[in-house]
Amino acid sequence: MTLPVPCAVDLRRESLDGVLDRVERSLQVRLDRETLVRKRRTVGARTDRRTWVRIERRGFDRIGAQGWNGPESAAVLSGVVMPWWYAGFAWREPGEPVMWRADEMELVSAAPVGQAALVIEDPRLPDAWWYALNTSLDALAAQSAPRVATPDTETITQELVTATLGKVFPGVADTTVEEWRPAHADLTWANVTGPEFCMIDWEDWGMAPRGLDAATLWGHSLAVPDLAERVWSERRPDLESRSGRLMALFFCAKVAGPHAHPEDPRLKPARREAARLIVELHASG
Known part of the structure; x- marks a missing residue:
């Protein structure tokens, strides 16, 4: 079965106020909009909990049968220097074969x-x-x-x-x-x-x-x-x-x-x- 291909979107050029508001409500955090880092398919920002939230938009055609919880599943790894994962959630974009995912994790101070x-x-x-x-x-x-x-x-x-x-x-x-x-x-x-x-x-x-x-x-x-x-x-x-x-x-x-x-x-x-x-x-x- 061929999955539908979503409309191409560049998050560096899109209004994301609704997405950010939803993430804040769901994770019960306040995002520092002044620290927002935009990439083509992801955005991230600091929170008032001194954590980092990463948000990604991905089409169904790029989500395999294993699901889409990489940061969450990686939390069980040992001996690897990586940020602690705290919480995450996902939702479907209405009318599009697209999923959004937000993950809250440890804020890494090094650039x-x-x-x-x-x-x-x-x-x-x-x-x-x-x-x-x-x-x-x-x-x-x-x-x-x-x-x-x-x-x-x-x-x-x-x-x-x-x-x-x-x-x-x-x-x-x-x-x-x-x-x-x-x-x-x-x-x-x-x-x-x-x-x-x-x-x-x-x-x-x-x-x-x-x-x-x-x-x-x-x-x-x-x-x-x-x-x-x-x-x-x-x-x-x-x-x-x-x-x-x-x-x-x-x-x-x-x-x-x-x-x-x-x-x-x-x-x-x-x-x-x-x-x-x-x-x-x-x-x-």
Whole structure:
């Protein structure tokens, strides 16, 4: 069955007074409208309880059978540096195949390392930050997940990996993912804080090919060669597994594929790294 596709909406340009009023009534908080952070499909704000509320709009076509409670389900994870989750609720937008969800969680004082997914300058993170990253990713990978990850709100499957790589790098004959582990699934520089480390925005977490998180952070570092090298070095066991190399190539396919932007600072390094990864995948059989 094909789900209806909702009307495209950019929350940076929409009036959200009704949505914010509903969230305040349901969670019994007062949102500080002056701290409102707007993104294309999410908004967030501080509250009078010194917490943070994140609100997202998502179409039915992007909500799988597992439901849509990523931040809530991630609250059971241990050993991962992340905000405490306190409460959440969801509702349907009248007349549209769209759901809204609001989650109240711990207010994180540190700012995101990047204002966008990628960085173009080295953030010069301390060694303690890298230790916390490694500890958290190792702890996450050692646990179980009742969900499948949805990077870019799309459920990641073997079929998706094969189709994506086949379209951009048809020379890679074997795209079989051998290892699947729990992943944050949106580990960009906008979703980690610094200099004090914390992983935020857990709505897409779940089972994914080993190395997805490391490859995502590495890929968004490609415009800063020293930083990309540091990410690869820190997460070498993941990235140099066969699944990890496939995930690194999967990232490169998104940057260098049919929708490549000629001014993307990651484009040239992504093409160069893709050539290297293809050789290594062939060599490993």
